[in-house]
Amino acid sequence: MQAALLDRTFHALSDPTRRAMVQRLSRGPASVSELAKPLAISLPAVMQHLQVLEGSGLVRSEKTGRVRTCSVEPKMLTLAEHWIAERRAQWERKLDRLADYLDATASENDNAKEESK
Amino acid sequence: MQAALLDRTFHALSDPTRRAMVQRLSRGPASVSELAKPLAISLPAVMQHLQVLEGSGLVRSEKTGRVRTCSVEPKMLTLAEHWIAERRAQWERKLDRLADYLDATASENDNAKEESK
DNA sequence: CCAATACTTAAGTATATACTTAAGTATCAT
């Protein structure tokens, strides 16, 4: 039932600017203008991306004085990572079962190999 | 320089219908109508989602006779998974270094503990 | 052959995104 959270998290990660922001923040906290500095877009645009990131839970921020400091929230990274890992694991188990089946079938049609061991 | 690929992959995963399709395909190949059956949308809509999934490389499909069979392409799952895992790992290394620094600082200011052992 | 099946294409609509510029509002330094 965390579908909406995954929607927001994957959507947040689907934009190169936002991934750049996450990448920067994974090296440690930063202010909004530090985040904006390497980006070729206006500050309001950075704010909007930041809102998307915060809306997904990937990033948190707190304002002290006139500076807003942003940091990565690793829980959401883990949630997204796990969703993918589970699909991949399921696909790999499926592959393994297929391989087993093919092995079994092969040794039925070619039992010399099994009996010769 | 695989930014565009990551864009497309995360975007593909940001929609619950497409995630449902990937989830179904991670259990094994399926035809377009098998994919559509549990979904409450029209077949053309399913086709459009399929095109997004194929465009990202998450899914491949092949038509034989009048049936198109779709299957997961795990390479792209792995690519997306790795991008996230690397950011998380970087964040965790950063945390570790911070912990080390705090430990070192603590033992400087409170050397009784270290010397009493 | 011809009708059912399994997609496929086309066209239209409504909403959401990713920006922009202009005009704010608090803080901070002097």
Add this chain to the structure above:
DNA sequence: ATGATACTTAAGTATATACTTAAGTATTGG
């Protein structure tokens, strides 16, 4: 107090998404 700093809000625009229905095109079973 006042100018500079660091955001923040508002409003507008252009493009992209996620659907829909209607009308195709190949395949296949009888």
